Amino acid sequence: MDKERLIERLPKLETERLMLRKIRTDDMEDMFEYCSMEDVAAYVNWHAHQSIEDTKVFLNHIVEQKTVFFGIEYKENHKLIGTINFVSWNQKHQKAEIAYILSKLYWRKGIITEAIKAIIQFGFTTMNLERIEARCIEDNLGSEGVMKKAGMFYEGTLRNSMFTKGKYRNLKLYSILKDEA
Structure with missing residues (x-):
């Protein structure tokens, strides 16, 4: 599918407990709560939000x-509890990278x-x-565990691959191929 058209017409994806949907400006309060x-914010490249601004x-x-960017809405209370997105998408090589963030109130579930x-x-x-x-980030064991549970395979560690919060960080790389899903 064409990238621009997909982003414009981003569909809703529904799972047992979640609605993955386009982010809206009225998500601000929920987003501030977890951001x-x-x-x-410990393992991302931005600092915890200090204000609604x-x-x-x-x-x-x-x-x-x-980009293809979904809000994670918890169906039980219709609250935005995180985001998941494709931070990069290379159509020529048919590959993309995902990133995600989730409110601490919903971890380990x-x-x-x-x-x-x-x-x-x-x-x-x-x-x-x-x-x-x-x-x-190398010491983010929770995120690493999530990637494994999602069926992704560890490929290696990218040394000093990201500079954030005043220092270089090693990043662990995981992937999954179409025929493995």
Whole structure:
């Protein structure tokens, strides 16, 4: 599918507990709630949000981006509890990289694994991908565990691959191929 058209007409994806949908400007309060959590921001390249204005800037950046970006809505309470997206998509090589974030209030419940499995399926069927990658900071054991549970395979560690919060970080690279999903 054409990248611009897909982004324009981003479908809703439904799982047992989640609705993966386009981010909206009225998601700001929910997003601020989890983006202001220090533990949530510990392994990403941005700092915990200090004000709703930080979240407004972040949300506007997401809305303006030309990427496949889903909000994770918990169906039980219709609350936005995180995001999952394709941070890069190379159509020529039929590969993409996913990234995700989830409110600490929903950790260790299998929710992000559920979302990743839906996104992987979407990538292989709708986006016609052959390969999907994900990375995490080396000591982010929770995220690494999620990638394994989603069926991804460890490929190696990218040394000093990301400079964030004043220092270089090693990133672990995981991937899954279409015929492995």
